Amino acid sequence: MIQINHVSKRFGELEAIKDVTFSVPKGSIYGLLGSNGAGKTTLMKMIAGIYKQDRGSITVDGEPIFENIKQKERLIFLPDALYFFPHTTIRQMADFYRHIYPKWNEKRFYEMKELFPIDINQKIHRMSKGMQRQVAFWLTFSTMPDVLVLDEPLDGLDAVMRQKVKNILFQDVADREMTVIISSHNLFEVEDLCDRIGILHNGSLIIEKELDNLKTNIHKVQVAFHGQPPSTFLQHLDVVYQERRGSVLLCIIRGEEEQISAHIHKYEPILFDLLSLTLEEIFIYELGERGYAIENILV
Numbered sequence: 001m002i003q004i005n006h007v008s009k010r011f012g013e014l015e016a017i018k019d020v021t022f023s024v025p026k027g028s029i030y031g032l033l034g035s036n037g038a039g040k041t042t043l044m045k046m047i048a049g050i051y052k053q054d055r056g057s058i059t060v061d062g063e064p065i066f067e068n069i070k071q072k073e074r075l076i077f078l079p080d081a082l083y084f085f086p087h088t089t090i091r092q093m094a095d096f097y098r099h100i101y102p103k104w105n106e107k108r109f110y111e112m113k114e115l116f117p118i119d120i121n122q123k124i125h126r127m128s129k130g131m132q133r134q135v136a137f138w139l140t141f142s143t144m145p146d147v148l149v150l151d152e153p154l155d156g157l158d159a160v161m162r163q164k165v166k167n168i169l170f171q172d173v174a175d176r177e178m179t180v181i182i183s184s185h186n187l188f189e190v191e192d193l194c195d196r197i198g199i200l201h202n203g204s205l206i207i208e209k210e211l212d213n214l215k216t217n218i219h220k221v222q223v224a225f226h227g228q229p230p231s232t233f234l235q236h237l238d239v240v241y242q243e244r245r246g247s248v249l250l251c252i253i254r255g256e257e258e259q260i261s262a263h264i265h266k267y268e269p270i271l272f273d274l275l276s277l278t279l280e281e282i283f284i285y286e287l288g289e290r291g292y293a294i295e296n297i298l299v
């Protein structure tokens with residue numbers, strides 16, 4: 001279990017993280033989302049014990065992570081900008097990791113050669129960006145981490161490799177109860193991977209929910225009436241956004257599906273559709289409500 005409790009962090013005048021609290025249960029995958037500059041990397045670096053928070057606490061299985069070698073040996077942070085020692089081969093990097101991480105699994109490292117078809121004696125700095133990311137995952141999975149902190153992890157991998165990596169992630173979460181925190185701008189990917197998500201904006205955690213719960217509480221509605229919509233029909237509904245397209249009114253409405261349907265049916269529309277939002281749409285509307293500029297994304 002990872003516990004982040006009232007954590008804040010400043011860089012000079014900038015309050016990059018403001019009083020953030022959430023927890024990630026063992027064996028689950030948590031998606032950390034947010035606009036550019038929201039504070040995701042800063043928060044992840046604190047969770048990985050690279051930065052120290054100014055206020056609050058961060059614990060992994062009950063122990064503070066900062067300067068805690070025992071906990072750090074169980075945790076891997078994969079940054080968005082990868083780093084390998086200059087001129088090293090995969091084999092040499094693997095030897096380094098083997099000495100640092102006590103649970104390094106040499107058998108797994110060799111078995112994964114099937115999944116990552118790269119010569120282990122090749123110099124990493126000569127590889128493409130995507131190949132370097134494959135190497136990073138190959139080494140990471142061979143350390144058998146209990147906690148994985150991934151910053152934009154799948155960037156640069158092709159579709160086949162993304163699927164392979166996701167499969168290993170799911171397998172390690174299911175078999176070994178690995179705990180994962182992942183940040184991504186690719187919300188379709190996060191939707192596919194995560195049990196729970198948090199959205200950071202300007203350093204604050206503005207939403208923190210199970211993905212399923214998040215989706216059951218906000219809907220896209222298309223409705224049309226003979227003539228103009230009755231003037232009172234949107235009253236008593238929590239309308240986040242509305243737009244007219246010809247005779248059709250498109251709305252984003254917060255609330256339970258049954259209640260919204262029952263309310264709208266009372267007005268006898270000639271057209272009524274209620275659809276779930278994608279995570280990407282939820283993200284845009286939630287940020288939109290907080291003043292983050294949104295384009296019209298209704299389709």
Ligand SMILES: Nc1ncnc2c1ncn2[C@@H]1O[C@H](COP(=O)(O)OP(=O)(O)OP(=O)(O)O)[C@@H](O)[C@H]1O
Pocket residue numbers: 011014016034035036037038039040041042043
């Ligand atoms: N080492 C640092 N020194 C000073 N300011 C920093 C430092 N690291 C980050 N910041 C600032 O903190 C804020 C949050 O940055 P951070 O990299 O955590 O955002 P992010 O959510 O990961 O962004 P992106 O999605 O663009 O990668 C930004 O305003 C950034 O300029």
